[in-house]
Amino acid sequence: MKRRPQSRNHAMPKIILQSNTPVELKAQLAALDIAVPPRSEGRRNHHAERYCIAHLLATLPVEQLSFPLTLTHSDKPDFLLAMFRADVGIEHTEAVPENIARADFLREKEGLGPDVYFTPHVLPGEPRKTAGELRREIEADESGPGWCGDSPEREWAAAMAHYVKEKMPKATADGFVRYPANWLIVYDNWPLPAINCSKAASYLAPLLAEMGAFSVFDTIFIHDDSHMWEFRETPLTQVLRPLRAPH
Secondary structure: OOOOOOOOOOOOOOEEEEEEOHHHHHHHHHOOOOOOOHHHHHHHHHHHHHHHHHHHHHHOOOHOOOOEEEEEEOOOOOOEEEEOOOEEEEEEEEEEEEEHHHHHHHHHHHHHOOOOOOOOOOOOOOOOOOOHOOOOOOHHHOOOOOOOHHHHHHHHHHHHHHHHHHHHHHHOOOOOOOOOOOEEEEOOOOOOOOOHHHHHHHHHHHHHHHOHHHHHHOOOEEOOEEEEEEEEOOOEEEEEOOOOOOO
Protein backbone atom coordinates (compact mmCIF):
# COMPACT_ATOMS: atom_id res chain seq x y z
CA MET A 1 0.00 0.00 0.00
CA LYS A 2 1.22 3.48 -0.83
CA ARG A 3 2.40 5.47 2.17
CA ARG A 4 2.39 9.24 2.46
CA PRO A 5 5.97 10.56 2.31
CA GLN A 6 7.13 12.34 5.45
CA SER A 7 7.94 16.04 5.35
CA ARG A 8 9.58 18.49 7.70
CA ASN A 9 6.12 19.60 8.84
CA HIS A 10 5.25 16.21 10.34
CA ALA A 11 6.86 14.23 13.14
CA MET A 12 8.55 11.05 12.04
CA PRO A 13 6.69 7.85 12.91
CA LYS A 14 7.80 6.24 16.16
CA ILE A 15 7.36 2.58 17.01
CA ILE A 16 5.64 2.22 20.38
CA LEU A 17 5.66 -1.55 20.65
CA GLN A 18 6.15 -4.77 18.66
CA SER A 19 4.54 -7.97 19.91
CA ASN A 20 4.62 -11.52 18.60
CA THR A 21 2.09 -12.96 21.05
CA PRO A 22 -0.74 -11.78 23.36
CA VAL A 23 1.54 -12.42 26.34
CA GLU A 24 4.19 -10.12 24.90
CA LEU A 25 1.58 -7.48 24.17
CA LYS A 26 0.30 -7.55 27.75
CA ALA A 27 3.82 -7.15 29.14
CA GLN A 28 4.68 -4.32 26.74
CA LEU A 29 1.46 -2.44 27.50
CA ALA A 30 2.20 -2.72 31.22
CA ALA A 31 5.63 -1.17 30.62
CA LEU A 32 4.33 1.86 28.71
CA ASP A 33 4.30 5.28 30.31
CA ILE A 34 0.67 6.32 29.94
CA ALA A 35 0.59 9.05 32.59
CA VAL A 36 -1.55 12.06 31.67
CA PRO A 37 -0.37 15.18 33.53
CA PRO A 38 -2.85 17.83 34.71
CA ARG A 39 -3.63 20.51 32.12
CA SER A 40 -1.69 23.05 34.18
CA GLU A 41 1.43 20.86 34.22
CA GLY A 42 2.23 20.42 30.57
CA ARG A 43 -0.43 18.01 29.34
CA ARG A 44 -0.31 17.61 25.55
CA ASN A 45 -2.27 15.67 22.96
CA HIS A 46 0.27 12.85 22.83
CA HIS A 47 -0.29 12.08 26.52
CA ALA A 48 -4.00 11.44 26.00
CA GLU A 49 -3.35 9.61 22.73
CA ARG A 50 -0.99 7.11 24.34
CA TYR A 51 -3.31 6.66 27.33
CA CYS A 52 -6.20 5.85 25.00
CA ILE A 53 -4.41 3.49 22.63
CA ALA A 54 -2.96 1.49 25.53
CA HIS A 55 -6.40 1.07 27.11
CA LEU A 56 -7.90 0.14 23.75
CA LEU A 57 -5.38 -2.64 23.12
CA ALA A 58 -5.71 -3.85 26.72
CA THR A 59 -9.52 -3.96 26.51
CA LEU A 60 -10.06 -5.47 23.05
CA PRO A 61 -10.60 -9.25 22.99
CA VAL A 62 -7.46 -10.91 21.70
CA GLU A 63 -9.54 -12.44 18.88
CA GLN A 64 -9.81 -8.98 17.32
CA LEU A 65 -6.03 -8.74 17.02
CA SER A 66 -3.59 -10.79 14.96
CA PHE A 67 0.09 -11.36 15.61
CA PRO A 68 2.76 -10.30 15.09
CA LEU A 69 1.68 -6.70 15.45
CA THR A 70 3.45 -3.35 15.52
CA LEU A 71 2.00 -0.13 16.94
CA THR A 72 3.45 3.08 15.52
CA HIS A 73 2.67 6.64 16.57
CA SER A 74 2.30 8.66 13.40
CA ASP A 75 0.36 11.59 12.01
CA LYS A 76 -2.84 11.54 9.94
CA PRO A 77 -3.81 9.10 11.39
CA ASP A 78 -2.39 9.22 14.90
CA PHE A 79 -1.51 5.51 14.98
CA LEU A 80 -0.83 2.63 12.64
CA LEU A 81 -1.58 -0.81 14.02
CA ALA A 82 0.16 -3.16 11.58
CA MET A 83 -1.07 -6.71 12.17
CA PHE A 84 -0.62 -10.08 10.49
CA ARG A 85 -4.08 -9.97 8.92
CA ALA A 86 -4.40 -6.26 8.11
CA ASP A 87 -3.17 -2.76 8.81
CA VAL A 88 -5.43 -0.46 10.83
CA GLY A 89 -5.20 3.31 10.91
CA ILE A 90 -6.37 4.74 14.23
CA GLU A 91 -7.31 8.37 14.76
CA HIS A 92 -7.85 9.91 18.20
CA THR A 93 -9.91 12.79 19.53
CA GLU A 94 -10.93 14.02 22.96
CA ALA A 95 -14.53 14.94 23.73
CA VAL A 96 -14.12 17.82 26.16
CA PRO A 97 -15.64 21.32 26.02
CA GLU A 98 -12.98 23.96 25.46
CA ASN A 99 -14.38 26.11 28.26
CA ILE A 100 -14.30 23.19 30.70
CA ALA A 101 -10.70 22.35 29.78
CA ARG A 102 -9.68 25.98 30.33
CA ALA A 103 -11.63 26.11 33.61
CA ASP A 104 -9.80 22.98 34.78
CA PHE A 105 -6.50 24.69 33.96
CA LEU A 106 -7.49 27.70 36.06
CA ARG A 107 -8.64 25.55 38.97
CA GLU A 108 -5.32 23.71 38.98
CA LYS A 109 -3.03 26.66 38.27
CA GLU A 110 -4.66 29.29 40.47
CA GLY A 111 -6.36 27.14 43.09
CA LEU A 112 -9.76 28.63 42.26
CA GLY A 113 -13.08 27.38 43.56
CA PRO A 114 -14.02 24.55 45.91
CA ASP A 115 -12.46 21.09 45.71
CA VAL A 116 -15.90 19.57 45.02
CA TYR A 117 -18.12 21.51 42.63
CA PHE A 118 -21.32 21.22 40.60
CA THR A 119 -21.22 19.66 37.13
CA PRO A 120 -21.92 22.48 34.66
CA HIS A 121 -24.30 22.32 31.71
CA VAL A 122 -22.44 22.68 28.40
CA LEU A 123 -23.23 22.38 24.71
CA PRO A 124 -20.96 21.16 21.89
CA GLY A 125 -19.44 24.09 20.04
CA GLU A 126 -20.55 26.73 22.53
CA PRO A 127 -18.79 30.15 22.31
CA ARG A 128 -15.40 30.54 23.94
CA LYS A 129 -15.56 32.36 27.28
CA THR A 130 -13.00 34.82 28.56
CA ALA A 131 -10.72 33.90 31.44
CA GLY A 132 -12.56 36.45 33.57
CA GLU A 133 -15.93 34.83 32.84
CA LEU A 134 -14.54 31.40 33.69
CA ARG A 135 -13.03 32.65 36.97
CA ARG A 136 -16.36 34.20 38.03
CA GLU A 137 -18.25 30.98 37.21
CA ILE A 138 -15.74 28.86 39.11
CA GLU A 139 -16.00 31.05 42.22
CA ALA A 140 -19.81 31.25 42.04
CA ASP A 141 -20.16 27.44 41.69
CA GLU A 142 -23.87 27.66 40.88
CA SER A 143 -25.81 24.41 40.71
CA GLY A 144 -27.70 25.20 37.51
CA PRO A 145 -30.99 23.60 36.40
CA GLY A 146 -29.91 19.96 36.77
CA TRP A 147 -30.94 17.04 34.53
CA CYS A 148 -34.27 15.25 34.17
CA GLY A 149 -35.18 11.79 32.88
CA ASP A 150 -32.87 10.52 30.16
CA SER A 151 -31.43 13.96 29.34
CA PRO A 152 -27.89 12.94 30.44
CA GLU A 153 -27.89 10.00 28.01
CA ARG A 154 -29.25 12.13 25.17
CA GLU A 155 -26.75 14.91 25.84
CA TRP A 156 -23.93 12.37 25.93
CA ALA A 157 -25.00 10.92 22.58
CA ALA A 158 -25.23 14.38 20.99
CA ALA A 159 -21.80 15.36 22.32
CA MET A 160 -20.09 12.17 21.12
CA ALA A 161 -21.74 12.50 17.71
CA HIS A 162 -20.46 16.09 17.50
CA TYR A 163 -16.83 15.04 17.97
CA VAL A 164 -17.11 12.13 15.56
CA LYS A 165 -18.61 14.45 12.94
CA GLU A 166 -15.76 16.92 13.44
CA LYS A 167 -13.24 14.19 12.61
CA MET A 168 -14.93 12.92 9.46
CA PRO A 169 -13.74 15.60 6.99
CA LYS A 170 -10.24 15.52 8.48
CA ALA A 171 -10.03 11.75 8.02
CA THR A 172 -10.90 12.04 4.32
CA ALA A 173 -8.81 15.11 3.49
CA ASP A 174 -5.71 15.11 1.30
CA GLY A 175 -2.67 13.90 3.21
CA PHE A 176 -4.60 11.61 5.53
CA VAL A 177 -3.53 8.01 4.92
CA ARG A 178 -6.34 5.48 4.60
CA TYR A 179 -5.76 1.81 5.48
CA PRO A 180 -7.71 -1.42 4.90
CA ALA A 181 -9.39 -0.68 8.25
CA ASN A 182 -9.80 2.73 9.87
CA TRP A 183 -10.77 3.28 13.51
CA LEU A 184 -11.57 6.29 15.66
CA ILE A 185 -11.02 6.52 19.43
CA VAL A 186 -12.98 9.19 21.29
CA TYR A 187 -11.69 9.96 24.80
CA ASP A 188 -14.83 10.89 26.71
CA ASN A 189 -14.25 13.75 29.14
CA TRP A 190 -17.68 15.30 28.70
CA PRO A 191 -19.10 16.69 31.98
CA LEU A 192 -22.32 14.89 32.94
CA PRO A 193 -23.84 13.12 35.91
CA ALA A 194 -23.72 9.32 35.85
CA ILE A 195 -25.33 7.90 32.72
CA ASN A 196 -26.97 4.62 31.83
CA CYS A 197 -24.30 3.33 29.45
CA SER A 198 -26.52 0.98 27.45
CA LYS A 199 -29.24 3.58 26.99
CA ALA A 200 -26.71 6.23 25.97
CA ALA A 201 -25.23 3.86 23.38
CA SER A 202 -28.69 3.14 21.97
CA TYR A 203 -29.14 6.89 21.36
CA LEU A 204 -25.72 7.35 19.79
CA ALA A 205 -25.72 4.39 17.38
CA PRO A 206 -28.45 5.74 15.04
CA LEU A 207 -26.88 9.20 15.08
CA LEU A 208 -23.61 7.71 13.83
CA ALA A 209 -25.42 5.80 11.09
CA GLU A 210 -27.44 8.84 9.98
CA MET A 211 -24.36 11.05 9.63
CA GLY A 212 -22.52 8.41 7.56
CA ALA A 213 -19.78 7.97 10.16
CA PHE A 214 -19.20 4.34 9.19
CA SER A 215 -18.34 5.33 5.63
CA VAL A 216 -15.26 7.00 7.16
CA PHE A 217 -14.51 4.84 10.21
CA ASP A 218 -15.06 1.09 10.21
CA THR A 219 -15.19 1.05 14.00
CA ILE A 220 -15.69 3.86 16.50
CA PHE A 221 -14.52 3.39 20.09
CA ILE A 222 -15.49 5.69 22.93
CA HIS A 223 -14.05 5.34 26.38
CA ASP A 224 -14.23 7.05 29.71
CA ASP A 225 -12.41 5.95 32.85
CA SER A 226 -14.65 2.89 33.32
CA HIS A 227 -16.05 1.69 29.98
CA MET A 228 -15.19 1.11 26.35
CA TRP A 229 -17.97 1.39 23.78
CA GLU A 230 -17.49 -0.15 20.33
CA PHE A 231 -19.76 0.86 17.44
CA ARG A 232 -19.86 -0.85 14.04
CA GLU A 233 -22.18 -0.59 11.03
CA THR A 234 -22.53 -4.19 9.80
CA PRO A 235 -24.84 -4.86 11.45
CA LEU A 236 -25.43 -1.65 13.37
CA THR A 237 -24.24 -2.82 16.77
CA GLN A 238 -22.78 -1.39 19.94
CA VAL A 239 -20.69 -3.38 22.40
CA LEU A 240 -19.95 -2.16 25.91
CA ARG A 241 -16.96 -3.55 27.82
CA PRO A 242 -15.44 -2.68 31.18
CA LEU A 243 -12.26 -0.71 30.60
CA ARG A 244 -9.22 -2.89 31.24
CA ALA A 245 -6.09 -1.22 32.58
CA PRO A 246 -2.83 -1.91 30.69
CA HIS A 247 -0.94 -2.42 33.96
